[in-house]
Amino acid sequence: MTFLQNNIALIAAALMSGGMLLWPLLSRRSGTVVDTLVAVQLINYKDALVLDVREGSEYSGGHVPNSKHIPADKLEERLHELEKFKNKPIILIHRSGVNSTGKAGSVLRNQGFAHVHNLEGGIDAWQQANLPIVKK
Numbered sequence: 595m596t597f598l599q600n601n602i603a604l605i606a607a608a609l610m611s612g613g614m615l616l617w618p619l620l621s622r623r624s625g626t627v628v629d630t631l632v633a634v635q636l637i638n639y640k641d642a643l644v645l646d647v648r649e650g651s652e653y654s655g656g657h658v659p660n661s662k663h664i665p666a667d668k669l670e671e672r673l674h675e676l677e678k679f680k681n682k683p684i685i686l687i688h689r690s691g692v693n694s695t696g697k698a699g700s701v702l703r704n705q706g707f708a709h710v711h712n713l714e715g716g717i718d719a720w721q722q723a724n725l726p727i728v729k730k
Contacts, residue, residue, distance in 0.1 A: 628711045630723040633685050636711065642683035645676070647698045648717070652689055656727040658720060661687065666698045673705055683709040688716040 598605065628636065636642035644661035646653050653663045664672050666688075676684075684707060686698050699710045713719065721727060 626711050627714045628685065629714050630719055630725060633711070633713050633720075634725065636683045636685060640683050642685050642709075642711075643676070643679045644685050644687060645698075646687045646717075648687070648689055652717075654730045656717070656721070656729045658687060658717070659726050659728045669698050669701050673701075676702070676707070680707055681709075683711060686710065686712050687720070688713075690716045690718045 633642070633644075637644065644658045646657050646661045646663045647666040647669065648657075648663075649665055650663070657663065662675070664675065684702060686702075696712070699712060702710045715722070
């Protein structure tokens, strides 16, 4: 007991630092983060939907083939378009990663979409991996 009393500040610091290390793992509610390799596997073998949540001008500048475009700020009002994908994997794409995909992922998970994934690095990572891009 005296050890605890004599070292309370040290113990408190250890608990706080441990909590800070675990916080990112515990607070990630928007789904898992996948790299381009896993994303391609989900698309090819699990028939995943690629959902691009970037703005219209970014989407038309280049996007993943066969992706569905719903800007992040319009997602809640257009959820009905995604109902048939509720039990399929969904890969969220943003320009450079998880920026607004965090909110989009939370919206989807709160509406019962169980398999929501964020593409790590977003469309930039997709392009850097030399994966196909469609421009309109």
